[in-house]
Amino acid sequence: VTPAxxxxxxxxxxxxxxxxxxxxxxxxxxxxxxxxxxxSLCRRVMANDADTDDATQEALIAICRGIVxxxxxxxxxxxxxxxxxxxxxxxxxxKGRRPIAMERDALPxxxxxxxxxxxxxxxxxxxxxxxxxxxxxxVAVVLRDVCQLDYEEIGDVxxxxxxxxxxxxxxxxxxxxxxxxxxxxxxxxxxxxxPKQSE
Amino acid sequence: MNEYDPILDxxxxxxxxxxxxxxxxxxxxxxxxxxxxxxxxxxxxDAIASPPRPVDDERRRHLVAHALAEAPAPLAPVRSMxxxxxxxxxxxxxxxxxxxxxxxxxxxxxxxxxxRDSDMATSAxxxxxxxxxxAESDAGAAESSSMDATKSQGAxxxxxxxxxxxxASATPFLGRFADEAALRQALTERSSAPSTTxxxxxxGAGxxxxxxxxxxxxxxxxxxxxxxxxxxxxxxPVTVVVTGTRAEVIDDITCARTTLDLxxx
Numbered sequence: 001v002t003p004a005x006x007x008x009x010x011x012x013x014x015x016x017x018x019x020x021x022x023x024x025x026x027x028x029x030x031x032x033x034x035x036x037x038x039x040s041l042c043r044r045v046m047a048n049d050a051d052t053d054d055a056t057q058e059a060l061i062a063i064c065r066g067i068v069x070x071x072x073x074x075x076x077x078x079x080x081x082x083x084x085x086x087x088x089x090x091x092x093x094x095k096g097r098r099p100i101a102m103e104r105d106a107l108p109x110x111x112x113x114x115x116x117x118x119x120x121x122x123x124x125x126x127x128x129x130x131x132x133x134x135x136x137x138x139v140a141v142v143l144r145d146v147c148q149l150d151y152e153e154i155g156d157v158x159x160x161x162x163x164x165x166x167x168x169x170x171x172x173x174x175x176x177x178x179x180x181x182x183x184x185x186x187x188x189x190x191x192x193x194x195p196k197q198s199e
Numbered sequence: 200m201n202e203y204d205p206i207l208d209x210x211x212x213x214x215x216x217x218x219x220x221x222x223x224x225x226x227x228x229x230x231x232x233x234x235x236x237x238x239x240x241x242x243x244x245d246a247i248a249s250p251p252r253p254v255d256d257e258r259r260r261h262l263v264a265h266a267l268a269e270a271p272a273p274l275a276p277v278r279s280m281x282x283x284x285x286x287x288x289x290x291x292x293x294x295x296x297x298x299x300x301x302x303x304x305x306x307x308x309x310x311x312x313x314x315r316d317s318d319m320a321t322s323a324x325x326x327x328x329x330x331x332x333x334a335e336s337d338a339g340a341a342e343s344s345s346m347d348a349t350k351s352q353g354a355x356x357x358x359x360x361x362x363x364x365x366x367a368s369a370t371p372f373l374g375r376f377a378d379e380a381a382l383r384q385a386l387t388e389r390s391s392a393p394s395t396t397x398x399x400x401x402x403g404a405g406x407x408x409x410x411x412x413x414x415x416x417x418x419x420x421x422x423x424x425x426x427x428x429x430x431x432x433x434x435x436p437v438t439v440v441v442t443g444t445r446a447e448v449i450d451d452i453t454c455a456r457t458t459l460d461l462x463x464x
Contacts, residue, residue: 024267031263036250043251052251053262060266068271126246144216145247151218170212171205173240180243 012076019067027067031060037077037147038063038084044142045088047131051095059087074156081147082157085139092135129179137172144169211236215244373430373439379448382432383459386439386446389428417454 015033018026035056042055062083070079130138143154144165151162151169158165213219214227215237227233254262373389376382417438428439436451444462449455 024270027270028263028267031266035259035263039254040251044247049252053254053258057262057265060262061269064266064270130247142247145244148248151216166213166218167205167209169216170209173212173243174205174208176243177239 016067016070016072016076020070027064030067031063034063034077034080035060038080040146041081041084041142042088044130044146045085045135045139046091047127047138051091055088055091058091059084062087078153078156081143081149085143085157089135089139126180129176132179133172133175137168137175140165140168141172141176207233208236212240215240370427370429370438373428375431375434377433379432379457379459382430382439382448383446383461385430386428386441386459386461417449417451417456 012030012033015026015030019030038059039052039056042059043049043052046052046055063080066083070076074082130142133141139158140154143149143157144151149157151165154165154169155162160168210219210223211227211233214224214233219227227237373382373385376385422440422442424442426441428441430437430439430448432448432450438449438451440447440449441461444460446459446461448457448459
């Protein structure tokens with residue numbers, strides 16, 4: 001959690017309180033403040049641009065409709081991610097694009113080579129790999145990598161223990177690594193999807 | 200690390216996320232194969248964390264505006280909800296209050312009337328008790344008579360005014376007089392009229408064998424040949440006992456006695 005996030009949470013408290021009391025302007029501000037977070041989460045969970053807007057729209061609507069029921073027991077960001085995640089999963093189900101759950105025994109052994117980084121950089125079709133990942137694993141990975149939540153926070157969002165979060169993220173990453181290693185050449189990363197080379 | 204090892208992948212993944220224990224960190228950092236796996240996971244992490252293509256402002260505004268339009272409209276402030284709730288309840292509460300007020304008023308009126316009756320009965324009781332001192336059978340008649348008389352004269356009738364007609368039921372009622380002179384005048388005019396003597400009353404029906412006026416408790420002697428009257432003198436019940444040319448006026452309440460000389464009549 002960055003200092004900006006913490007500052008944002010402080011600001012959230014006042015806006016959330018106003019929005020819960022019916023202040024439409026405060027609700028508008030909340031949506032504007034968190035729009036990028038919501039859309040980023042939706043983008044990775046939906047794994048394509050076409051469905052991202054639909055999921056984002058459903059998530060924003062769910063936030064507007066549910067804000068009066070937000071009781072403050074969790075942080076607003078946790079609640080926001082939970083609502084958004086559920087909207088994405090509903091959208092996946094509605095579109096019938098839910099992948100078959102990963103079968104561990106059926107997985108091929110990972111073939112990580114010295115040129116794996118180049119494969120990621122040059123051939124990774126991240127969306128395709130994510131789309132093949134079970135939503136349970138996909139959501140855990142995305143909440144960690146996109147939303148920067150720790151395991152406990154992810155557990156709060158998904159209502160599962162932190163140990164399960166840790167396991168799901170590890171298995172999801174392992175599966176993604178395998179899928180990326182199998183990507184055919186020519187699936188170039190876009191500029192926005194290209195991973196940073198600093199690390 | 201070329202083999203799929205869920206346990207080791209979990210340690211590596213936790214290491215990438217900064218969630219590994221010190222022992223796990225030490226193990227990863229001491230194993231080149233695990234460090235290679237760390238690099239793989241970090242690249243995946245970076246690729247996933249990279250921001251998506253930004254949405255244009257127009258699309259952003261549209262999505263937000265549409266979501267706001269789908270919100271329960273209008274979002275009601277807490278105070279407004281209370282106001283609406285009050286508006287719904289107010290007519291019912293008002294009706295209930297009116298009914299309660301009507302019932303309360305009715306109850307109060309009934310209670311007041313009962314208390315009035317009770318007070319009247321209580322005020323008549325001494326007279327009745329006095330009557331029972333003489334003859335228990337006459338007491339009932341005196342009590343009922345006094346109550347009837349009291350009701351006819353008003354709610355705040357005193358014991359004095361109530362007892363006068365009671366006495367009249369057994370003794371001729373002479374009338375109401377402003378002073379002794381008027382009473383004496385009446386007695387003078389009545390001298391030739393028939394009167395009820397104590398002896399005659401004693402010889403009559405059982406229900407009138409004795410006087411029932413309040414003076415009975417004042418020790419009025421039942422002298423043979425005396426004539427007894429009931430009257431009101433200065434609005435106070437009195438018993439007048441006429442013996443020859445002498446009339447004794449006895450206040451039924453205080454038992455005060457006044458003697459009038461009728462010899463001049």
